[in-house]
Amino acid sequence: MAPVQDPSALLAELAGVLDPAGLQIGDAIETRFRKDWYAPLDPQPPVAVARPRSTAEVSAVLAICNRHRQPVVPQGGLTGLAGAATPAGGELVLSLERMRGVEEIDARAGTMTVLAGTTLQATQDAARAADWLFPVDLGARGSCQIGGNIATNAGGNRVIRYGMMREQVLGLEAVLADGTVVSSLNKMQKNNAGYDLRQLFIGSEGTLGVITRAVLRLAPLPSSTQTALCALRSYEDVVALLRHAQRRLSGRVSAFEAMWADFYELVTTRVPGVRNPLPAGSPFYVLVDLQGNDAVQDGAAFESMLETAMEAGLITDAAVATSEKEAESFWKLRDAVAEFPVMWAPNAAYDVSVPIGQIGRFAESLRTAVLARWPHAELVNFGHVGDSNLHVSVYLPGATAEDFPEHEISEVLYPKVQEFDGSISAEHGIGTHKKPFLGHSRTPEALELMRSLKRSLDPNLILSPGRVIDVARELPR
Amino acid sequence: MAPVQDPSALLAELAGVLDPAGLQIGDAIETRFRKDWYAPLDPQPPVAVARPRSTAEVSAVLAICNRHRQPVVPQGGLTGLAGAATPAGGELVLSLERMRGVEEIDARAGTMTVLAGTTLQATQDAARAADWLFPVDLGARGSCQIGGNIATNAGGNRVIRYGMMREQVLGLEAVLADGTVVSSLNKMQKNNAGYDLRQLFIGSEGTLGVITRAVLRLAPLPSSTQTALCALRSYEDVVALLRHAQRRLSGRVSAFEAMWADFYELVTTRVPGVRNPLPAGSPFYVLVDLQGNDAVQDGAAFESMLETAMEAGLITDAAVATSEKEAESFWKLRDAVAEFPVMWAPNAAYDVSVPIGQIGRFAESLRTAVLARWPHAELVNFGHVGDSNLHVSVYLPGATAEDFPEHEISEVLYPKVQEFDGSISAEHGIGTHKKPFLGHSRTPEALELMRSLKRSLDPNLILSPGRVIDVARELPR
Numbered sequence: 001m002a003p004v005q006d007p008s009a010l011l012a013e014l015a016g017v018l019d020p021a022g023l024q025i026g027d028a029i030e031t032r033f034r035k036d037w038y039a040p041l042d043p044q045p046p047v048a049v050a051r052p053r054s055t056a057e058v059s060a061v062l063a064i065c066n067r068h069r070q071p072v073v074p075q076g077g078l079t080g081l082a083g084a085a086t087p088a089g090g091e092l093v094l095s096l097e098r099m100r101g102v103e104e105i106d107a108r109a110g111t112m113t114v115l116a117g118t119t120l121q122a123t124q125d126a127a128r129a130a131d132w133l134f135p136v137d138l139g140a141r142g143s144c145q146i147g148g149n150i151a152t153n154a155g156g157n158r159v160i161r162y163g164m165m166r167e168q169v170l171g172l173e174a175v176l177a178d179g180t181v182v183s184s185l186n187k188m189q190k191n192n193a194g195y196d197l198r199q200l201f202i203g204s205e206g207t208l209g210v211i212t213r214a215v216l217r218l219a220p221l222p223s224s225t226q227t228a229l230c231a232l233r234s235y236e237d238v239v240a241l242l243r244h245a246q247r248r249l250s251g252r253v254s255a256f257e258a259m260w261a262d263f264y265e266l267v268t269t270r271v272p273g274v275r276n277p278l279p280a281g282s283p284f285y286v287l288v289d290l291q292g293n294d295a296v297q298d299g300a301a302f303e304s305m306l307e308t309a310m311e312a313g314l315i316t317d318a319a320v321a322t323s324e325k326e327a328e329s330f331w332k333l334r335d336a337v338a339e340f341p342v343m344w345a346p347n348a349a350y351d352v353s354v355p356i357g358q359i360g361r362f363a364e365s366l367r368t369a370v371l372a373r374w375p376h377a378e379l380v381n382f383g384h385v386g387d388s389n390l391h392v393s394v395y396l397p398g399a400t401a402e403d404f405p406e407h408e409i410s411e412v413l414y415p416k417v418q419e420f421d422g423s424i425s426a427e428h429g430i431g432t433h434k435k436p437f438l439g440h441s442r443t444p445e446a447l448e449l450m451r452s453l454k455r456s457l458d459p460n461l462i463l464s465p466g467r468v469i470d471v472a473r474e475l476p477r
Numbered sequence: 478m479a480p481v482q483d484p485s486a487l488l489a490e491l492a493g494v495l496d497p498a499g500l501q502i503g504d505a506i507e508t509r510f511r512k513d514w515y516a517p518l519d520p521q522p523p524v525a526v527a528r529p530r531s532t533a534e535v536s537a538v539l540a541i542c543n544r545h546r547q548p549v550v551p552q553g554g555l556t557g558l559a560g561a562a563t564p565a566g567g568e569l570v571l572s573l574e575r576m577r578g579v580e581e582i583d584a585r586a587g588t589m590t591v592l593a594g595t596t597l598q599a600t601q602d603a604a605r606a607a608d609w610l611f612p613v614d615l616g617a618r619g620s621c622q623i624g625g626n627i628a629t630n631a632g633g634n635r636v637i638r639y640g641m642m643r644e645q646v647l648g649l650e651a652v653l654a655d656g657t658v659v660s661s662l663n664k665m666q667k668n669n670a671g672y673d674l675r676q677l678f679i680g681s682e683g684t685l686g687v688i689t690r691a692v693l694r695l696a697p698l699p700s701s702t703q704t705a706l707c708a709l710r711s712y713e714d715v716v717a718l719l720r721h722a723q724r725r726l727s728g729r730v731s732a733f734e735a736m737w738a739d740f741y742e743l744v745t746t747r748v749p750g751v752r753n754p755l756p757a758g759s760p761f762y763v764l765v766d767l768q769g770n771d772a773v774q775d776g777a778a779f780e781s782m783l784e785t786a787m788e789a790g791l792i793t794d795a796a797v798a799t800s801e802k803e804a805e806s807f808w809k810l811r812d813a814v815a816e817f818p819v820m821w822a823p824n825a826a827y828d829v830s831v832p833i834g835q836i837g838r839f840a841e842s843l844r845t846a847v848l849a850r851w852p853h854a855e856l857v858n859f860g861h862v863g864d865s866n867l868h869v870s871v872y873l874p875g876a877t878a879e880d881f882p883e884h885e886i887s888e889v890l891y892p893k894v895q896e897f898d899g900s901i902s903a904e905h906g907i908g909t910h911k912k913p914f915l916g917h918s919r920t921p922e923a924l925e926l927m928r929s930l931k932r933s934l935d936p937n938l939i940l941s942p943g944r945v946i947d948v949a950r951e952l953p954r
Contacts, residue, residue, distance in 0.1 A: 108716050108834030109865070153669050161728070164667065167644065182922045188830040188865035190641065190903040192630050192680055193911075193918035194945055195927045199676030203669055220724040239585050247697045250769040251638070251728025292727040294778065301774060353665040357585025388586070388665035426667040434670075441670035445659045449934075450672045456933035457926075468671055 010068045017060040024049040033093045036078040036085040044089020055212040063179030074206040076148025079140035082431025084205045084467045102126040110218045111187045116147025132218035135162035147211040153203030155427030160386035161254045171215030172198040177458035206464040208457045222291035226302040227327035231282035231317040235360025248305040255289040256386035263380040267336040277319040346404040347395040353388045353426035362420045389426040414440040430468045487545045494537040501526040513555040513562040521566020532689040540656030551683040553625025556617035559908025561682045561944045579603040587695045588664045593624025609695035612639035624688040630680030632904030637863035638731045648692030649675040654935035683941040685934045699768035703779040704804035708759035708794040712837025725782040732766040733863035740857040744813040754796040823881040824872040830865040830903035839897045866903040891917040907945045
């Protein structure tokens with residue numbers, strides 16, 4: 001869609017509904033609004049940045065834009081890894097950053113009501129201060145915002161126990177493209193009164209509506225954490241350990257992170273400050289967390305789980321963290337991935353999911369295919385195996401950012417994901433980045449249904465056009 | 478929508494795509510297809526009953542009906558309590574009962590693929606035989622079908638731990654009104670590749686598509702259950718005990734059923750075979766279950782939880798089941814509700830949800846309002862308080878089925894639900910029964926968005942018309 005030619009009428013209307021700090025135009029547009037963590041800055045600037053303070057202002061801005069057929073890209077904390085929030089030239093940025101704060105914590109219902117622009121960290125902190133846990137957690141917690149977490153259905157390390165963002169959202173307020181406010185600030189876990197409209201907006205990456213407020217479900221705050229690093233012989237044993245731990249520690253396994261030998265060696269030898277609690281050389285390593293509320297009982301159950309795993313030959317070695325500090329040092333192994341973009345550039349980082357039992361074969365098959373084409377490539381595999389999520393990074397020694405063949409690697413990887421009935425995006429979303437490959441995970445009928453949903457909710461196609469899926473108007477207007 | 482006037486062309490086409498046992502017409506239509514557990518039989522018969530054997534046949538039937546503008550009502554086990562599956566005269570019944578069976582259990586991924594017509598019981602049994610748990614459970618398990626459980630987003634007693642049916646559905650295959658098959662038999666917990674189309678069909682009560690097949694998530698099979706019945710002084714203490722138990726038994730509380738004094742007295746004095754493990758007279762009783770995998774450790778944790786609750790004054794008395802048989806006898810207290818329709822008729826049975834902290838005040842306020850209008854009414858309250866679900870039954874001594882003022886009682890109750898920001902249906906759905914009251918739980922904007930979804934997915938409005946919400950075509954055709 002071409003943006004409006006002369007934006008002056010649009011801008012005048014927007015100025016009528018926003019306060020002076022709520023509208024940036026021309027040279028006043030701050031660069032920070034022009035790119036997210038993934039997609040590069042468009043040389044053409046956005047037409048304006050709107051920073052509403054309330055749902056009513058969001059509604060007014062969208063109604064105006066819809067009338068003007070002005071494309072709009074909603075923005076949260078801009079930490080997305082699929083490029084959905086980088087504005088194309090001429091788009092209007094709708095930043096939720098001024099709509100922040102925890103409005104209510106209902107300690108008896110175990111819920112909190114939060115404005116979309118609240119950071120994940122502030123949300124977690126407020127929950128903890130009220131003696132509850134908000135369980136979704138990811139590296140970008142200090143910058144990412146709840147609205148963006150919901151719009152992208154964020155995942156993270158604890159999905160195995162608590163689910164994705166989708167499972168935390170009890171109530172939602174969102175604004176449709178035409179400015180209609182659809183509000184259901186439900187606090188109940190059970191509610192079957194008509195269609196569940198929340199689901200339309202969760203994970204739709206800003207293409208179906210703008211999330212303004214949410215009621216989140218809280219979990220009992222654990223007081224005790226047990227952490228171990230295990231060495232294993234095979235991927236089969238990784239799956240067997242997962243099932244053994246989940247069975248034995250009923251309900252309390254909070255993380256289960258697998259690392260392939262290549263990953264373990266890379267981070268223990270190349271990332272400063274990362275210790276190796278176990279010797280390198282094992283085919284697999286697993287980091288497993290139990291969270292509970294009785295350190296003595298939990299510790300005994302955890303030790304017993306590890307002992308029986310050892311006796312059964314599922315693990316060949318294990319180190320149990322004896323302090324919080326030690327547990328943190330174990331987790332540094334996994335969190336070392338944050339260093340990859342710098343120490344190991346250029347690389348292509350993938351976020352896929354594959355049925356749990358198949359991940360081992362998938363990783364081998366992918367390695368073979370990549371090495372056949374790029375014999376000098378280095379691959380590392382790691383992931384939240386308990387929820388079927390595998391991260392793969394591919395590095396080509398000697399390649400430069402300019403000649404790095406990311407698209408060609410994707411053209412090897414995504415068909416392989418399809419072959420294993422996997423998903424091209426486990427948790428990062430599609431945005432603009434993975435849009436060309438969506439057909440590897442979705443049938444033509446599913447893609448067509450997505451398009452008809454888009455047309456139904458946003459008939460003028462103003463919301464985040466070109467993200468997730470390309471949609472043409474059925475009829476010229 | 479008026480059904481087709483002369484159905485002969487329609488029936489001939491259907492006969493062309495179904496086997497002889499797959500199509501019942503005229504006098505051959507079995508009465509069992511003409512009503513579900515809630516809504517009475519329509520004096521006018523359905524035009525036919527189609528019993529397809531495959532997704533391809535479902536697709537062919539729907540394509541034909543869509544062309545003929547023939548209204549269709551999908552049927553599962555017919556155990557619904559909101560009337561959605563009772564066919565109105567002239568509708569076509571689409572029964573999924575011949576599409577049954579567990580197609581695959583992936584013991585490593587922890588998933589099972591099931592045809593829509595498989596009963597819940599058969600699904601649970603197959604999971605258990607493979608050493609896994611399918612956690613959704615409800616009284617109608619022997620008759621209700623997975624497709625219906627998904628279409629109505631079934632709940633039950635274990636939602637507090639495992640979630641509703643929605644949380645169990647990893648993958649779904651559904652057929653749209655025009656016969657398009659939308660398939661995503663995903664096995665992964667994490668999948669953010671585009672819009673989550675499953676959610677459209679889950680809980681939409683057959684109005685947006687016909688579910689044919691699902692991939693279900695399985696849970697580790699618990700081997701140990703602890704059950705206690707507790708007596709409490711106040712609803713405040715019920716909530717405090719819930720939070721105490723969830724905190725102390727991290728991840729392992731599997732049921733938390735509250736019974737008000739009136740309920741306890743009714744079932745212990747009037748239902749044959751129900752014992753009273755604790756004396757009557759306490760304001761509240763709670764049935765709490767822990768499920769785990771270490772009987773010794775779990776038993777110690779459970780006892781310790783109860784002891785600390787007693788010391789803190791949260792509970793005034795408790796009985797712990799010492800055998801599976803005793804636990805079953807405790808649960809008979811709660812399951813005695815199955816006798817209400819017979820022993821206590823006529824009564825109006827409600828299924829609502831209210832934010833957990835407010836349920837006590839809601840129940841009192843409702844009692845006052847009902848007694849003000851019907852001074853001789855008897856009310857009992859019970860519910861899955863841990864997931865915010867309250868069941869209320871209202872009985873009027875001396876009333877007959879003919880003069881029982883159910884609608885008038887609803888007109889007192891549902892505005893009260895609205896006043897407490899609750900839902901008019903926690904788990905039973907809307908169907909035809911609660912349709913007139915939907916506005917008490919949903920805003921006009923939400924209702925309008927529901928209508929536009931319906932028009933988008935089923936433009937000829939052939940699927941379960943008149944269920945959940947009334948939708949008019951925007952334009953005459």
